[in-house]
Every structure is written in structure tokens, then in C-alpha cells.
Amino acid sequence: MLELQSIVKEWQPPQGVARPLLRGVSVSVAAGETVALLGSSGSGKSTLLRIAAGLEAADAGxxxxxGQDITALPPERRGFALMFQDFALFPHLNVQDNVAFGLVEQRVPRKAARDQAVAMLARFGLSAYTHSKVWQLSGGEQQRVALARALITRPRALLLDxxxxxxxxxxxxxxxxEFKAHxxxxxxxxxxxxxxxxxxxxxxxxxxRLQDGVFCPIW
Structure with a gap:
């Protein structure tokens, strides 16, 4: 289970006075469960994901x-996958190596990582694009590559922005x-x-819904 407990964060604009962004936000997500966060631009949704991923520090919480406190763990030791709306694929790598990247970072031998990437790409109907550059793919195909890259490392939590x-x-x-099934x-x-x-x-x-720094349940 992923738990964010009493997360506090202030936003400091380049000019002006800091304002509260997250006011003691708490949420728990069980294994296999999806919890949705809605809110207007600038409400703090993406900041909360970055805090969960370890890419940004909370002021408190x-x-x-x-059950393990991982607040101080760096992102690479959390076992999470974070997917942004721009996919964040590596343009200098082909499709296979984009998917294998996380395994290589985990010190899986490159050949074994590539073999696993080929198998994962087959699950997403992308076998024909194994050696293609990612910029040659359509938006939907790139999204599938991003999902395959996220899933291949068997993350404990998935954070989608x-x-x-x-x-x-x-x-x-x-x-x-597809996402729901996986x-x-x-x-x-x-x-x-x-x-x-x-x-x-x-x-x-x-x-x-994240509004004025607090969660309002929708359903």
C-alpha cells in the first residue's frame, strides 16, 4: 500500500509571497487499486506526484x-514508475532500448534486458517497431512504449500525470x-x-478534487 501522510508544501513564486499549495494532504492506495486526483492547473496535483516519486521534497509529512517510511529514499530506490503526459521517451534510443532502460539501470545484463523488452513490446503489439526510433511512432504507439517501459521493471506504484x-x-x-487491465x-x-x-x-x-490545498472526495 502507498500512503501519503499529512503532506505539506508551500509554493514560492519567482516574485511575490509564498502560498500554501498542499495543506496536510493524506491519501492511501492499495495494491492493484487506482485513485484519481482532479483539480485545476496549479492546484498541486503534479507536485504531489513528484513528492510521492521522490523528485521533490515535502515541507512536512x-x-x-x-508500512515502510520511504520519505528519505531517493527516487531510484523507491521502485516506482512515473509517467508524464509528454511520455519522456529518449529520442536517441530505439524503441527496444527505451523499454529496456529501466532494467539496465537495475543492473540487469543488457542482453537479458533487451530480450525482456522484446517480449514486453510483443504484448503491446509493437514487435514491428523494436528497432525504430521513438519519434517515428504515432502518439498512441509512443504511449504504449512508455507504458511498456514503466511495467517492465514491475514497479510497486505507478504515478500517472x-x-x-x-x-x-x-x-x-x-x-x-489497457492501463486498467495492466x-x-x-x-x-x-x-x-x-x-x-x-x-x-x-x-x-x-x-x-484538490482545491485550496486540501482533498475533497468526489466519490
Whole structure:
């Protein structure tokens, strides 16, 4: 279970006075469960994901995974996968090596990592693009590559920041179903940031709106 406990964060603009962004926010996400976070731009949704991932420090509060306090752990030791809306793929690597990257970082031998990447790409119908550059792929194909890269390391938690915002409606529906199936299969605790309440209700067991630094339950 992923737990964010009493997270506090102030936002300091380049000019002006600091203001509270997160006012003691708490949320828990069980293995295989998806919780949606909604809110306007600048409400602190992405900041909360970055704190969960270890990319940004909270002013107060803690992050726990399966009962262990991991607040002080660096991102690479948390075993989480964070997916941004721009996919964050490496343009200098081909599709196979993009997917294998996380395994190589975990010191899996390169050949074994590439073999696992080929198998994962086959699951997503991307075998024909193994040696392609990622910029040669469509938006939906790039999203599948990003998902394959996230899943191959078997992360304990998946943190999604507007993953489908740049895609058309039909593709969003298709990928939404794929994500939901894989999250359940791999038993990942998932925090899903989105501005689309219909999408949130389709994938998440619970939804919260982040407003004025606090969570308001939606369902």
C-alpha cells in the first residue's frame, strides 16, 4: 500500500509571497487499486506526484510503502514508475532500448534486458517497431512504449500525470482499458492525475478534487 501522510508544501513564486499549495494532504492506495486526483492547473496535483516519486521534497509529512517510511529514499530506490503526459521517451534510443532502460539501470545484463523488452513490446503489439526510433511512432504507439517501459521493471506504484491529454478520444478509450487491465494484473498502487472526471470515474475506485490545498472526495 502507498500512503501519503499529512503532506505539506508551500509554493514560492519567482516574485511575490509564498502560498500554501498542499495543506496536510493524506491519501492511501492499495495494491492493484487506482485513485484519481482532479483539480485545476496549479492546484498541486503534479507536485504531489513528484513528492510521492521522490523528485521533490515535502515541507512536512511522509511517504510510506507497505508500512515502510520511504520519505528519505531517493527516487531510484523507491521502485516506482512515473509517467508524464509528454511520455519522456529518449529520442536517441530505439524503441527496444527505451523499454529496456529501466532494467539496465537495475543492473540487469543488457542482453537479458533487451530480450525482456522484446517480449514486453510483443504484448503491446509493437514487435514491428523494436528497432525504430521513438519519434517515428504515432502518439498512441509512443504511449504504449512508455507504458511498456514503466511495467517492465514491475514497479510497486505507478504515478500517472495526465497520461492521455494529447491523444484523440478513441485512442484514449482504448488505452484507458489497457492501463486498467495492466494495473490490476501487476497489482500496482496507482495515483492517476487527470482533468477529465469521466476518465477518472472509468479507471479509479476513488476520486478526490484538490482545491485550496486540501482533498475533497468526489466519490
Amino acid at each position: 511522509s511517504v510510506r510503502m507497505d 495526465e497520461p492521455f491529454s494529447a491523444l484523440d478520444a478513441d485512442l484514449r478509450l482504448q488505452l484507458r482499458a 494495473i490490476a494484473e501487476h497489482r500496482m498502487a496507482t495515483l492517476w492525475v487527470t482533468h477529465d472526471e469521466a476518465e477518472a470515474r472509468a479507471v479509479a475506485v476513488r476520486g478526490y
